[in-house]
Amino acid sequence: MSFYDEYLQYSDADIETVFQHTTSADIERIIGKDRLTPKDFLALLSPKAEEHLEGMAQKAHQLTVQNFGRVILLYTPMYLSDYCTNKCTYCGFNVTNVFTRKQLTMEEVEKEAQTVAASGIQHILILTGEAPAIAGVPYMKECVAILKRYFSSIAIEVYAMEEEEYAELMEAGVESMTMYQETYNPLLYDRLHLKGPKKDYRYRLDAPERACRAGMRGVNIGALLGLDDWRRDGFFTGLHANYLQNKYPGVEVSISLPRIRPTMGNCETGNSVNDKSIVQFMTAFRLFMPRAGMPLSTRENAEFRNHAIQLGITKMSAGVQTAVGGHIDSQENSGQFAVSDTRNVKEMSDAILQLGYQPVFKDWHAI
Amino acid sequence: MVDQLVIGDRSLQSRLFIGTGKYSADALIPEIIKKSGSEVITVALRRIDFNSPTGNVMDHIPSGMQLLPNTSGARNAQEAIRIARLAKAAGCGNWIKIEVISDNKYLLPDGYETIKATEVLAGEGFVVLPYISPDLMVAKQLAEVGAAAVMPLGAPIGSNRGLKTKELLKILIEEIALPVIVDAGIGKPSDACEAMEMGAAACLLNTAIASANQPELMAEAFGMAVAAGRKAYLAGLGRSEKYASSSSPLTGFLHN
Numbered sequence: 001m002s003f004y005d006e007y008l009q010y011s012d013a014d015i016e017t018v019f020q021h022t023t024s025a026d027i028e029r030i031i032g033k034d035r036l037t038p039k040d041f042l043a044l045l046s047p048k049a050e051e052h053l054e055g056m057a058q059k060a061h062q063l064t065v066q067n068f069g070r071v072i073l074l075y076t077p078m079y080l081s082d083y084c085t086n087k088c089t090y091c092g093f094n095v096t097n098v099f100t101r102k103q104l105t106m107e108e109v110e111k112e113a114q115t116v117a118a119s120g121i122q123h124i125l126i127l128t129g130e131a132p133a134i135a136g137v138p139y140m141k142e143c144v145a146i147l148k149r150y151f152s153s154i155a156i157e158v159y160a161m162e163e164e165e166y167a168e169l170m171e172a173g174v175e176s177m178t179m180y181q182e183t184y185n186p187l188l189y190d191r192l193h194l195k196g197p198k199k200d201y202r203y204r205l206d207a208p209e210r211a212c213r214a215g216m217r218g219v220n221i222g223a224l225l226g227l228d229d230w231r232r233d234g235f236f237t238g239l240h241a242n243y244l245q246n247k248y249p250g251v252e253v254s255i256s257l258p259r260i261r262p263t264m265g266n267c268e269t270g271n272s273v274n275d276k277s278i279v280q281f282m283t284a285f286r287l288f289m290p291r292a293g294m295p296l297s298t299r300e301n302a303e304f305r306n307h308a309i310q311l312g313i314t315k316m317s318a319g320v321q322t323a324v325g326g327h328i329d330s331q332e333n334s335g336q337f338a339v340s341d342t343r344n345v346k347e348m349s350d351a352i353l354q355l356g357y358q359p360v361f362k363d364w365h366a367i
Numbered sequence: 368m369v370d371q372l373v374i375g376d377r378s379l380q381s382r383l384f385i386g387t388g389k390y391s392a393d394a395l396i397p398e399i400i401k402k403s404g405s406e407v408i409t410v411a412l413r414r415i416d417f418n419s420p421t422g423n424v425m426d427h428i429p430s431g432m433q434l435l436p437n438t439s440g441a442r443n444a445q446e447a448i449r450i451a452r453l454a455k456a457a458g459c460g461n462w463i464k465i466e467v468i469s470d471n472k473y474l475l476p477d478g479y480e481t482i483k484a485t486e487v488l489a490g491e492g493f494v495v496l497p498y499i500s501p502d503l504m505v506a507k508q509l510a511e512v513g514a515a516a517v518m519p520l521g522a523p524i525g526s527n528r529g530l531k532t533k534e535l536l537k538i539l540i541e542e543i544a545l546p547v548i549v550d551a552g553i554g555k556p557s558d559a560c561e562a563m564e565m566g567a568a569a570c571l572l573n574t575a576i577a578s579a580n581q582p583e584l585m586a587e588a589f590g591m592a593v594a595a596g597r598k599a600y601l602a603g604l605g606r607s608e609k610y611a612s613s614s615s616p617l618t619g620f621l622h623n
Contacts, residue, residue, distance in 0.1 A: 069389020250469035362416040
């Protein structure tokens with residue numbers, strides 16, 4: 001049994017039927033429920049539910065404060081390597097993009113760590129492209145050995161791995177992982193991922209589950225919203241999170257809601273996702289899974305992020321550089337995507353405090 | 368005679384234990400403590416940043432308070448034991464609230480792993496207060512392996528739903544010689560008051576205060592409710608009757 005079997009249970013026609021037949025009375029009833037079914041969640045993603053955004057937002061706010069309190073955990077990504085063997089139409093690290101590739105040496109990892117740690121950040125997310133021959137598990141383990149001295153929690157956002165590889169990284173000190181499916185639509189996935197190991201839809205789809213089996217403490221999933229219809233990908237992201245949480249109750253499951261941003265690749269996508277849609281997805285998911293985490297990255301601008309704090313977000317990045325070595329050399333401009341919220345950690349903390357929330361820097365310690 | 372709750376080597380006047388999580392600012396904590404009258408406060412070791420240049424939650428806890436570090440984040444006995452030892456080494460004292468949760472959906476505790484961790488830590492001299500589902504057999508085993516109290520839930524953590532497990536709590540209070548501290552689920556001061564009227568030794572709560580619009584005022588309300596419930600318990604509640612007692616009793620004609 002894999003999430004794919006569950007995915008297959010929902011045809012496009014079924015989804016369309018729910019979207020067409022959901023009424024205002026349905027939405028009001030669902031907002032009042034304690035526990036939502038997947039079908040309730042789908043109804044909250046319907047065009048009809050847009051008319052009830054305020055009611056959804058109020059409930060999402062209340063559930064988030066109750067389950068997480070008025071706190072936002074801060075983290076920062078650190079890009080270790082932009083070498084990549086994949087050809088994904090929407091990504092700046094695409095193998096056919098011509099730019100000088102870079103991979104941090106251990107001395108540079110240490111310098112980046114010092115710079116980031118000096119800002120107060122304790123939770124670090126390390127990222128690489130997919131080039132296991134040079135930026136594979138042994139390289140990551142070397143980096144983690146250094147990073148452990150500076151940070152209380154280390155997460156990875158790298159290529160899809162085997163269960164044993166996840167276990168090996170955990171042994172080295174990694175605590176959680178992020179894996180975006182990009183899109184749950186297999187046909188579109190095939191069209192967007194032209195070449196490289198990432199072309200294997202099923203292998204990627206099952207990667208979060210392999211990480212759960214390996215015993216990761218936290219698993220974060222997401223779809224790159226804007227590739228396909230956000231309602232569809234949003235629904236399957238939530239369904240996937242629910243599947244993992246039910247099957248692996250000990251894992252802290254969370255979802256991200258990344259909207260596609262301009263990159264060097266600058267691919268065309270026909271599905272723009274506006275603020276209202278993101279808020280609909282965010283609040284619908286909070287009602288569906290009240291205890292799941294929801295990080296929000298700097299793909300979103302400062303104004304939107306300030307508002308989103310009240311709507312279900314539990315974690316935010318700050319002081320972000322999306323280029324390899326960007327923390328020690330801010331002139332680096334070959335980032336994976338364009339950052340919209342450029343606030344540093346201090347500015348972000350101050351903004352969170354001003355909104356009546358507490359910025360939290362540490363929420364775990366390797367034991 | 369002064370009514371005191373004795374746990375480990377500590378005598379407590381207040382039977383309200385409070386938490387430090389979910390506040391919009393740690394700076395609120397001293398006032399919460401003052402208003403609630405509480406003498407015991409839980410802290411999640413996972414959140415304490417001992418190296419932070421801007422300080423940490425411990426800076427806001429007055430020195431007279433009894434610290435009750437918890438093992439939040441532990442998924443099994445081994446992790447709970449490691450967290451407890453880290454807490455002690457970090458200077459948080461020898462009290463520990465064992466919280467072993469491998470269910471992120473409902474946050475229900477794992478009784479089996481909790482018993483294992485309690486046995487080891489009690490053996491090492493910790494004052495162990497385990498968080499449990501109100502399960503009589505688990506509570507009895509915890510008493511046997513050296514727990515200083517048991518802390519059954521009234522409803523799932525953070526749910527503010529009140530004493531949903533009332534019937535089971537009553538059994539624990541009746542059967543377990545250790546202090547029974549109702550932990551989790553208490554949403555309103557009246558819930559806390561009811562737990563105390565039932566004979567609970569104390570109540571531990573966080574969300575109900577932290578998520579109130581005016582946490583300080585709610586802290587005060589809970590302090591009063593716990594004290595009132597305790598007094599009612601000591602006074603001995605009158606019998607509650609299902610029917611009104613008739614002024615012309617049916618057996619009134621029986622004079623001899």
